Amino acid sequence: MRRVRSMSERTLYDKVWARHKVTDLPTGEDQLFIGLHLMHEVTSPQAFGMLRERGLEVAFPDRTFATTDHIVPTEPAARERPLADAKAETMLQALEENVEANEITFYGLGSEFQGITHVIAPELGLSQPGMTVACGDSHTATHGAFGAIGIGIGTSQIRDVLATGCVATEKQRVRQVEVTGELGPGVYAKDIILQIIRTLGVDGGVGHVYEYAGTAIEALDMEGRLAVCNMSIEGGARAGYINPDATTYDYLEGRPFVPEGAAFDALVEDWETLRSDADAVYDDTVTIEADGLAPQVTWGINPGQVVAIDEAVPAPAEIDDATARTAAEKAIDHMAVTPGESMEGYPVDVAFIGTCTNGRLSDFREAAAILDGASVAPDMWAVAVPGSEQVRAACEAEGIDEIFLDAGFEWRQAGCSMCIAMNEDALGPGEVCASSSNRNFIGRQGDKAGRTVLMSPAMVAAAAVAGELVDVRGHPGVRR
Amino acid sequence: MTVEELAVRRVTGTGVAIRGNDVDTDQILPARFLKEVSFDKMGEYVFYDARRDATGALNDHPFNRRQGASIVIVNKNFGSGSSREHAPQGLMRWGIEAVIGESFAEIFSDNCTALGMPAVTADQATVEQLQSFAEEQPEAGMELDVERARVVTPEGEVAVQIDPAAQEALTEGIWDTTAIMHANLPETEQLAAGLPYTDR
Numbered sequence: 001m002r003r004v005r006s007m008s009e010r011t012l013y014d015k016v017w018a019r020h021k022v023t024d025l026p027t028g029e030d031q032l033f034i035g036l037h038l039m040h041e042v043t044s045p046q047a048f049g050m051l052r053e054r055g056l057e058v059a060f061p062d063r064t065f066a067t068t069d070h071i072v073p074t075e076p077a078a079r080e081r082p083l084a085d086a087k088a089e090t091m092l093q094a095l096e097e098n099v100e101a102n103e104i105t106f107y108g109l110g111s112e113f114q115g116i117t118h119v120i121a122p123e124l125g126l127s128q129p130g131m132t133v134a135c136g137d138s139h140t141a142t143h144g145a146f147g148a149i150g151i152g153i154g155t156s157q158i159r160d161v162l163a164t165g166c167v168a169t170e171k172q173r174v175r176q177v178e179v180t181g182e183l184g185p186g187v188y189a190k191d192i193i194l195q196i197i198r199t200l201g202v203d204g205g206v207g208h209v210y211e212y213a214g215t216a217i218e219a220l221d222m223e224g225r226l227a228v229c230n231m232s233i234e235g236g237a238r239a240g241y242i243n244p245d246a247t248t249y250d251y252l253e254g255r256p257f258v259p260e261g262a263a264f265d266a267l268v269e270d271w272e273t274l275r276s277d278a279d280a281v282y283d284d285t286v287t288i289e290a291d292g293l294a295p296q297v298t299w300g301i302n303p304g305q306v307v308a309i310d311e312a313v314p315a316p317a318e319i320d321d322a323t324a325r326t327a328a329e330k331a332i333d334h335m336a337v338t339p340g341e342s343m344e345g346y347p348v349d350v351a352f353i354g355t356c357t358n359g360r361l362s363d364f365r366e367a368a369a370i371l372d373g374a375s376v377a378p379d380m381w382a383v384a385v386p387g388s389e390q391v392r393a394a395c396e397a398e399g400i401d402e403i404f405l406d407a408g409f410e411w412r413q414a415g416c417s418m419c420i421a422m423n424e425d426a427l428g429p430g431e432v433c434a435s436s437s438n439r440n441f442i443g444r445q446g447d448k449a450g451r452t453v454l455m456s457p458a459m460v461a462a463a464a465v466a467g468e469l470v471d472v473r474g475h476p477g478v479r480r
Numbered sequence: 481m482t483v484e485e486l487a488v489r490r491v492t493g494t495g496v497a498i499r500g501n502d503v504d505t506d507q508i509l510p511a512r513f514l515k516e517v518s519f520d521k522m523g524e525y526v527f528y529d530a531r532r533d534a535t536g537a538l539n540d541h542p543f544n545r546r547q548g549a550s551i552v553i554v555n556k557n558f559g560s561g562s563s564r565e566h567a568p569q570g571l572m573r574w575g576i577e578a579v580i581g582e583s584f585a586e587i588f589s590d591n592c593t594a595l596g597m598p599a600v601t602a603d604q605a606t607v608e609q610l611q612s613f614a615e616e617q618p619e620a621g622m623e624l625d626v627e628r629a630r631v632v633t634p635e636g637e638v639a640v641q642i643d644p645a646a647q648e649a650l651t652e653g654i655w656d657t658t659a660i661m662h663a664n665l666p667e668t669e670q671l672a673a674g675l676p677y678t679d680r
Contacts (some may be wrong), residue, residue: 019675022661022668026654028645031661033671035678043564045517054658059665060672071515087515094517128677138563138587152587154565155519156594164661165668169590170645202502203557206583236557238586270676302502302560323501323555323604330500420511420562441506441561448510448529 011174011276012243013209016149020132022166029168035131036143037161038117039066039104042422043136045094047158048102056163058102063165065126066099067107068092069116071422074385074412078424079109088423102162115388115414118142118356122226123390125255129244129271134161139356139438141232144241145225146248147274149209151239172238173207173283178214181291185480186473188366189224190358190436190456192216194296196228196288197235198306205237208283211276212242216290222251223362230357231438234303243275295472297343298440298454300331305440307343309459309471315339334442335451343469346453350433351382351409351464352445353457355419358436359387361394363457368395368403369477370461376408377467383425384409385417409464421446434463483653488596491578491624493550495614496542498527503554504561505588509570511562522566523573543574551622553611554581555604559588568592578624580631580640582607593646596655598626600640609638627651 022031037060044066051058058064071088073079083089092109099106107113113120118139121127129147133140136158143150157167177200179192197204210232217228225242232240249268252258259267294308305328307313316328316339332339337346353359353367364384376382384404386392392414395401401411418425419437426446427433433445433452440452453469462472472478513525531541538544552571558581559567568591571579579592579599592599602610613620613633623632626647630637649655661668672678 020671022664022671025657025660026652027649027657029649029657031657031664031668033668033675035672035675042514046519046565049518056658056662059662059668063672063678085515091515091517131677136563138561140563152563154563154568154587154591154594156565156591160658160661163658164665165672166661166664168657168661170643172586202560203583203585206557206586233561233587236560236585267676302504323499327501422511422515439504439506439561441504443510443529444506449534 008277009279009281011211011280011282012147012241012274013149013174013211015274016130016132017171019130025168027168029170031166032132032169033166034134034161035063036121036126036133037064038121038133038135039064040070040117040137041068041091041095042070043155044098044158045091046155047162048098050159051162058104058162060165061103064104065121066095066104067114067117067120068095068109070416070420072109072415073423074415074417074425076413079413112389115390116356116359116416118230119359119387119391123255123388125252125258128252128258129248130274134167138233139230141237141240142226142230142356144229144232144239145222147241147244147271149239149241152233172209174211175208176211176213176282176285177288178285179212179216179288179290180214181216181289182219183216183290183293184473186458186475186478187293187295188456188458189220189227191293191296192290193228193231194303194306194454195293197231197304199288200235200286202234202302202304203236205232205235208237210235210237210240212240217242218245221362222247223360226360227357231303234438244271295456295459297459297469299335299337299343300328301334301440301442303438303440303454305331309344309469310342312342313337313339343453344471346469347432348434348463348468349381349431350427351376351380351460352418352433352435352437353460354385354387354417355437356387357438358457359385359391361391363436364395364400366479367457367461368400369479370458370472370475371407371465372403372477374407374465376464380408380464380467382409382464383412383418385412386414388414418445420444434460434469436460485653486596486656487653488598488650489627491551491598492621493577494548494618495551495553495610495622496546496549497553497611497614498542499555499611501556502560503558505559505564505567506561508559508567509564514564514566519566519569519573522570526570526574546618548575550575550577551624552576552579553607553614554579555607556582558584560585563587565591568595568597572597580607580610580624593649593655596650598624598642598650600624600629600642602638602640606638
């Protein structure tokens, strides 16, 4: 039996939930209002179809925003309509018809704001503290970086949000993940979250939301916080969030969907009340140490199979549980890695920087600092895909595109690209990709014999130049 | 459909075992098959890559050998990764009516409930026992009794766990929550209007 909490013992999650709960449902679930509904082309057409079947309308079109990211080509010339891929063109047209018929704001191909949902909503100022955010995409936890509750939903739940503005859901337990200490040079937000997933497991967060806290989290800028919250789902957590603070408010001030002046001050005053209380009650607390943390890389086929770049890949023989041992053997076989040896020197064919995890301006700045004056290794296919057209424009204004192009990278337009390989960007059989994305599942980046190693953008850049995995620490280009 | 018609109180049929932890939704339904505006063909794509060898020929994957099974028995963290409802839709359209596992990713089990498909859990030993039973006696039937949270086989019955809300939704035929929540639209609009961020 859970203890009833007094008003001064509440987490941000408790407070945001209470604000958005409409009523109890007969199932025992809560009917929760969704304050921001983000939509893309892949998971929405079926939901609109269900809506039409039932004769229902979109209840809150002004709280719904759409873009196109999963299937769009990223090569500028390939974005001309109709798209060469007829199935992709059909999906895009379906979205365009649905948003037009339902008066939903849409940032489509050609819009200066087009990009990955979880990149554009923050940069537009749509994602704000204290909101509930839903999207038919598991990486919706990203928006938790603002102190919002972001949840990924399936298509039937998209239908519910469209028709009712709500989801039927149950409150989860809250685990505080405290990251103490301070990151060293060449170690980033991505390394923190990979370390968290490794420590707690890919299913460690089932039944939980994660509240990320501690000095190393507070020290992160908004883009770092977005990267951490983004991969909550890879740790099995339904959502992940960070209490809002001055970093949050400074980021938001002046963005297109954020009110100005006295209205902004009033919002900040409200946002301050949302932070978890000093005596908030958590279901449990876990501590992760940032001091001395090395760059992290995956060695296997799930995002919990992680080692430090200078640490040996584990031997399956040392794993007691038979199912886990079989999984490790399968991973070692697929990746062709050697237990007992580190991932340093692991050969790489493809380098990919982008995605809703690491496709923001600071990610390209970090990578550019490594690439400046260097060239990618011979036969390396290196691709940079800004997470949004705004990110691309910001990079180009700083000359970052030139640094990438001079180093031998392709410089693309915004989309999910080789994170999910639903467009033309895909791994071939046996290719190894150093990737700033979030999933290393078999077949995720294209061919089912392709291999993915997850890491920070700076580590991808260093691997692109070396042609193999290297430790980016000590590289003269490391900025922080 | 009436709630009586929607109610799922028991699932009867034969079982099929998919062994291994962390079977993600990219394995259940590879992303390249998501490029369709309906779920109609998802049954053909379920476990598409896992069911084929390097030449593209069908291999001995359980889903190639056990067409007709209606209960799939899986291990830990099944359905992790992407939120794509295409994964449970594919299982359902292939013929699966219930999932028994050690644990499920959150969004996957939510998607199952939203489709009226029970996703119940049991400890590792119980799951492995049911998997072995399905493998060794493929023609013998089994029944998932959702009301009593039991799995019944000719060898006896074992207890399983089901989320109380999901159990209520399934057995009462109220798992499709759209209509219920839609009826609360006035209250929802009132709540929305009172939120700080809608007042601009």
